[in-house]
Amino acid sequence: MPFMNxxxxxxxxxxxxxxxxxxxxxxxxxxxYLGKTWSPSSYGHVLVNLLGYADSGPDxxxxxxxxxxxxxxxxxxxxxxxxxxxxRINRTSLYGEDLRINYGLPxxxxxxIFKPTMWLYGWTNPAYAYSLHWFALxxxxxxxxxxxFRWLGAAPVxxxxxxxxxxxTGFVQFWWNEKGPLFALFPWVILPxxxxxxxxxxxxxxxxxxxxxxxxxFYPPVQVSLAFVGLVILLAREPGLFKPLxxxxxxxxxxxxxxxxxxxxWDYLHATATTLYPGGRNFSGGVVPFxxxxxxxxxxxxxxxxxxxxxxxxxxxxxxVGLYYSLLIVxxxxxTRWRQLWFDxxxxxxxxxxxxxxxxxxxxxxxxxxxxxxxxxxxxHVQPARMxxxxxxxxxxxxxxxxxxxxxxxxxxxxxxxxxxxxxxFLAWKYDPAKSHFEDLIILIFTAVAFAVxxxxxxxxxxxxxxxxxxxxxxxxxxxxPLQSAWPIFNRxxxxxxxxxxxxxxxxxxxxxxxxxxxxVGNGLGYRSLSHLTAVPQLEFWRKWFPDMPPAEFDAIFNxxxxxIPNGESQPRLLSPDSVGVPIGxxxxxxxxxxxxSPTQSRDVDGHIDGAVLEPGRLVVSGWGPWTGPLEAHELxxxxxxxxxxxxxxxxxxxxDLPSGTRQRVSALNGFSLSIPLNAGPIMPALCLVARxxxxxxxxxxxxxxxxxYCRLPRLP
Numbered sequence: 001m002p003f004m005n006x007x008x009x010x011x012x013x014x015x016x017x018x019x020x021x022x023x024x025x026x027x028x029x030x031x032x033y034l035g036k037t038w039s040p041s042s043y044g045h046v047l048v049n050l051l052g053y054a055d056s057g058p059d060x061x062x063x064x065x066x067x068x069x070x071x072x073x074x075x076x077x078x079x080x081x082x083x084x085x086x087x088r089i090n091r092t093s094l095y096g097e098d099l100r101i102n103y104g105l106p107x108x109x110x111x112x113i114f115k116p117t118m119w120l121y122g123w124t125n126p127a128y129a130y131s132l133h134w135f136a137l138x139x140x141x142x143x144x145x146x147x148x149f150r151w152l153g154a155a156p157v158x159x160x161x162x163x164x165x166x167x168x169t170g171f172v173q174f175w176w177n178e179k180g181p182l183f184a185l186f187p188w189v190i191l192p193x194x195x196x197x198x199x200x201x202x203x204x205x206x207x208x209x210x211x212x213x214x215x216x217x218f219y220p221p222v223q224v225s226l227a228f229v230g231l232v233i234l235l236a237r238e239p240g241l242f243k244p245l246x247x248x249x250x251x252x253x254x255x256x257x258x259x260x261x262x263x264x265x266w267d268y269l270h271a272t273a274t275t276l277y278p279g280g281r282n283f284s285g286g287v288v289p290f291x292x293x294x295x296x297x298x299x300x301x302x303x304x305x306x307x308x309x310x311x312x313x314x315x316x317x318x319x320x321v322g323l324y325y326s327l328l329i330v331x332x333x334x335x336t337r338w339r340q341l342w343f344d345x346x347x348x349x350x351x352x353x354x355x356x357x358x359x360x361x362x363x364x365x366x367x368x369x370x371x372x373x374x375x376x377x378x379x380x381h382v383q384p385a386r387m388x389x390x391x392x393x394x395x396x397x398x399x400x401x402x403x404x405x406x407x408x409x410x411x412x413x414x415x416x417x418x419x420x421x422x423x424x425x426f427l428a429w430k431y432d433p434a435k436s437h438f439e440d441l442i443i444l445i446f447t448a449v450a451f452a453v454x455x456x457x458x459x460x461x462x463x464x465x466x467x468x469x470x471x472x473x474x475x476x477x478x479x480x481x482p483l484q485s486a487w488p489i490f491n492r493x494x495x496x497x498x499x500x501x502x503x504x505x506x507x508x509x510x511x512x513x514x515x516x517x518x519x520x521v522g523n524g525l526g527y528r529s530l531s532h533l534t535a536v537p538q539l540e541f542w543r544k545w546f547p548d549m550p551p552a553e554f555d556a557i558f559n560x561x562x563x564x565i566p567n568g569e570s571q572p573r574l575l576s577p578d579s580v581g582v583p584i585g586x587x588x589x590x591x592x593x594x595x596x597x598s599p600t601q602s603r604d605v606d607g608h609i610d611g612a613v614l615e616p617g618r619l620v621v622s623g624w625g626p627w628t629g630p631l632e633a634h635e636l637x638x639x640x641x642x643x644x645x646x647x648x649x650x651x652x653x654x655x656x657d658l659p660s661g662t663r664q665r666v667s668a669l670n671g672f673s674l675s676i677p678l679n680a681g682p683i684m685p686a687l688c689l690v691a692r693x694x695x696x697x698x699x700x701x702x703x704x705x706x707x708x709x710y711c712r713l714p715r716l717p
Contacts, residue, residue, distance in 0.1 A: 011155070018156030022146070026139050033135045037127040040134055040177040040481035043071040043489050046521055049656035052497040052668055058482030064307070066314055068518060070177040072563075073533050074103050075130075075489065076524025081105045082126050082490070083526050094511060094528040101268050101535040104181060104216040111264045114212040117181070127486040134177070137184040141167055144187035151194045151237060152350075152397060153404045161466035162325065162400065168473030170299060170319035171389045173480045181216035182223065183389065189213050190230045193238050199246055203253040210257035215264060221382045225361070225390035228377055232357035232394065236350040271536040277560040277577045281381065285369030288384050291429070293366075295320045296392060297327040298425045298440065300476050305439045307480060310430065317385070321392020324443045325469035329399045331418040332465065334409040347405045354398040361391045408461040410454040419444055443472045497654075500631045500669045501527065504652065507632065513588045515566050515673065516654025530587050532564045545586055546572060568620065568649045568675030584651050593650040593674065596637035596690065607670075607691050607702040614684055621674040621689065623702060624655055626666055629695030634669075637690040637699070638676065639711045646677030686711040 042064045044057040057063065063071075081099055083092050086108035090097050099105050106112065106121035106129070117136040120129035145163035146154075154162065166172065172183055192205035214223065234241055241250055262269060273280060291311050295301050299322030302311045309315050341347055363369065364379050365387050371380040379387075426440040450464035492498065505512040505527050512527035522529025542558045549557075549572070557572050562580040566587070573581045609623040619640075627634045638648060655671030678685065688711040689702045704710055 014156050015150060018160065019143075022143070022160060026142070030135055030139070034128060034131050036483070037131045037486040038135075038483045039131050039486045039489075040180075041070060041075055041130075041484045041486065041489065042067040042177065042482065043075045044482065044484050045071050047488055047492075050497075050516065050521070050654050050668065051492070051525075052495055052659060053488060053492065054659075056485075056488035056492075058484040061479060061482035063482060063484075064480065066316060067177060072519030072521055074178050076520035076522075077103055077105055077533070078126075078130065079490065079524035079526075080520060081107060082121070083524075086122060090523070092526060092528065093523050093532065094530060095532060095534060095538045095541055097534060097536060097538065098267055100265060102218040102265075103178075103535070104218070111215055114208065114215045114260075116212065117216065125487075126490040130486040130490065134180065137180045138167070140188065141180075141184040144184065144191065147191055147194070148187040148233075149397075149400060151191070152233075152401055154400065155463065157463040158400075158466045161463065161470045162396065165323045165325055165466065165470045165473050166321065166393065166396065168470065168477040169321045169323060169392070170295070170477060171321050171392065172319075173477045174316045174319035176481055179217055179219060179222065181213070182219060182226070185209065185213040185216060186226050186230070190234055193234060193241060199249055203249050206250070207253045207257045207260075210254065211260045214257070214261035218261070218265060220378075221386035222389060224378045224382050225387045226393075228357070228361070228379075229390045229394050229397075232353060233397065236353035239349070268536060272561070275537055275560050276556065277562075279560075282371050283374075283380055283383050284371045285364045285367050285374060285379075285384055287368075288365045288388075292318065292320055292385070292388070294425070294429065295322045296395065297322065297330070298422070298429070299324060299473070300440055301425060301429050304435070304437045320388045321396065323396060323469050324447075324472050325466055326395060326399055327421060328418060328447065328465040328469060329403050329408070331421065332408040332410060332414050332461070333403060334407045336409075337406045341402075341405045344405070347401070350401055351398070351405065354394065354401060358391070358394045358398050361387060361394060365391060403462055408454070408465070410451065410458065410461050415447070415451050418447060439476060442475060443468070446471050497668055498525070500667065501525070503631050504669075508588060511587055513566060513584055514652045514654065515584075516652075516656075516671065519563055530564065530566050530582070530584070533562075534564060535561055537562070542572075566651060568651045568673050570618075570649075570675075583649070585649050588649075592632070592634055592694075593636040593638065593648050595644065595648075596639050606700045609687075609689060609702050609704050609708060612684065612687070612705060612708040614678075614682075617677060617679075619676045619678050619685060619687070621676065621687070621708075622653065622672070623689070624658055624666070624671045625691030625702060626700050627670055627691055627693045628666065629693045631669060633694035633696075635692040635694055636672070636674065637692055638674075639688040639690075640676060640678075641686045641711050642678075644676050645679055648677070649675040651675075684708060 036059065038059065045063040045065055047053040047056040048063075077099070080090055080092055084090050084099070086106060088099055088107050088109055090099050099107055100111070104115055104118070106115065106118040108122065112118065117133045118129070120132050123129070142160065142163045145166055146159040149159040149162050150156075176183070188209045189206065192202045192209070195202065241247060272278065289311075291302055295318070299320075302318045303309050303315055307315050309318055311318060341351065364374055365384040374380045374382070422441065422444060430440060446468035447465075450468040453464045454461035501512060501514070504514060510528055512522050512529040514522070515531065517529065517531050519531075520533040522531050537559045539558055543554070546554065557574045557580055560580070561578055563578060565575060565579055565581050566584045567581045569581060569583050570585070571583060575581045607623065607625040609621055611622045613620045625634065625636070636650060638644070651673040652669060653671035653673050654668050656668055658666050658668050658670055674689075684707060686709045687704065690699050691702060692699045
């Protein structure tokens with residue numbers, strides 16, 4: 001793409017060579033990546049731990065259980081879309097929901113025109129399409145941000161190093177396998193205005209990419225803040241766009257793009273506008289903790305080498321766009337050349353506009369501003385912490401322009417200041433004498449090499465620090481997402497677990513009622529599963545099943561984006577802002593559990609009651625039995641004192657720890673949760689729970705935990 005600021009012939013040739021080299025490298029990497037059907041998915045957690053496909057985990061790296069938004073939502077909904085023949089309404093689901101939702105899915109409708117990374121679906125095995133989607137996003141990210149920095153004046157090495165550096169930051173890597181499209185497509189939204197083409201073509205390209213950006217993953221908190229960054233960059237780099245005619249064309253194209261996305265998502269937007277979650281959330285400014293700001297300069301200060309958070313919040317929530325590049329520029333920037341910047345009107349304008357935009361974003365993130373202050377920019381719909389990516393990106397752009405304008409001064413004193421900042425930051429905020437985690441100090445090695453290069457070739461100073469920051473980012477953040485083959489995600493041969501699930505669904509009028517399958521995993525596997533992820537409230541469905549619930553209580557529980565979690569309770573209950581517990585009883589046709597007033601003592605004691613909790617009106621017991629026969633043969637006999645006062649409810653629980661954690665290596669489907677109705681007092685009842693395998697006739701008494709006494713058993717002869 002030819003750019004407005006191509007510069008000298010030498011610089012243009014350098015960029016052409018860099019683009020060709022980068023393209024060649026990406027083509028080779030892509031051939032390997034797609035040949036292996038790799039992806040950044042953590043769905044291996046489901047394959048190995050929940051479904052028993054022991055050899056189907058990642059080829060490289062490990063799964064990230066925290067990334068349930070991907071392996072329990074986006075990937076299963078992609079599977080469901082494929083199983084559904086790429087149609088809009090999910091006929092394979094118990095709920096029959098609309099798949100035009102906030103997550104971009106390969107539905108074959110007119111919206112697919114704006115989902116280019118998904119065009120391979122339907123033409124080949126979905127494993128290749130899924131792999132291409134994620135590799136294409138990575139390639140678009142690298143080239144998009146490299147060309148964005150080129151537009152701001154970067155040389156090839158600096159441009160590609162900063163693009164790679166952004167890719168290997170906490171916010172990007174921790175959220176990549178779900179929100180990757182938001183990050184990867186953003187620079188392409190504004191890059192058309194850098195091209196030497198007529199304004200009408202710029203506007204047309206902008207329109208198409210903007211719609212793609214909105215539909216491939218719709219998440220307003222990040223998109224609203226990134227739209228502001230894009231506007232700031234355009235104002236800084238192309239002020240001519242803000243003359244009356246170009247501005248009118250730009251505004252029309254932006255309105256048309258927004259309208260197109262709104263038209264496509266209209267039913268989703270209308271259905272969620274009045275929900276309690278996410279609904280029309282309204283935010284005030286501030287509340288971003290100091291440790292988050294600190295990680296903009298010290299990227300790994302808030303977690304250890306195993307990505308365990310050391311500040312309380314989970315690893316995704318503490319992700320920021322922290323690069324060592326930022327601290328390196330602060331330490332090595334040649335501030336003595338500020339007069340040169342001041343008298344260069346063009347560069348002064350760029351620095352001023354980027355700086356003012358950055359200050360505005362920092363104010364919203366740091367200060368307790370009322371929501372009406374952010375309303376003109378729609379920031380009242382952006383949680384301050386969700387502005388981390390946009391704010392961090394604008395900071396990097398601002399620091400790059402300063403470094404490009406003022407240059408860097410390489411000296412031993414400045415190197416010492418940088419090293420002292422790294423070491424003191426590590427000692428003050430992270431060092432634990434009980435642990436030997438020194439990953440923070442790895443940047444010192446790369447900085448020493450960059451310093452040596454810069455001393456030998458002063459003109460390469462900027463490139464040296466950018467590459468040093470990139471290498472540190474690769475080592476520190478590149479291990480987070482695994483390389484998981486998509487082949488077993490979409491091509492699973494039946495195994496014992498899936499055959500048992502088939503039987504369970506077939507015996508229950510085709511409805512799969514089981515706990516332990518998070519989110520939309522059950523539906524992604526092809527089942528009409530009670531457990532599911534409903535992005536749009538299914539109020540009509542739930543009202544049919546719970547017609548007697550008071551309207552206010554019903555609305556409070558079901559009028560929300562929700563993970564539907566089956567349990568043994570008698571009434572629906574809100575578990576968290578996005579999780580709803582629903583009773584299994586109305587949906588479960590049979591349950592192999594019965595009372596045995598006088599159980600026969602068994603010489604075998606195996607299996608285990610892991611927990612017994614006395615709740616108002618019931619005793620809730622969870623555990624596993626040592627059954628070896630088919631699922632329908634897994635019976636439970638209950639002897640309890642004082643007697644129960646109603647029918648027990650049993651829930652099948654998938655226990656991924658059982659195949660490898662028990663001496664008999666029993667099935668992951670041997671777990672259960674049991675709700676026994678009681679006139680519960682303060683004293684724990686006595687309980688004997690016997691697992692009877694109807695296929696063999698073997699009866700086994702389960703181990704009780706310390707807080708659960710055994711009932712009276714007859715003596716053995």
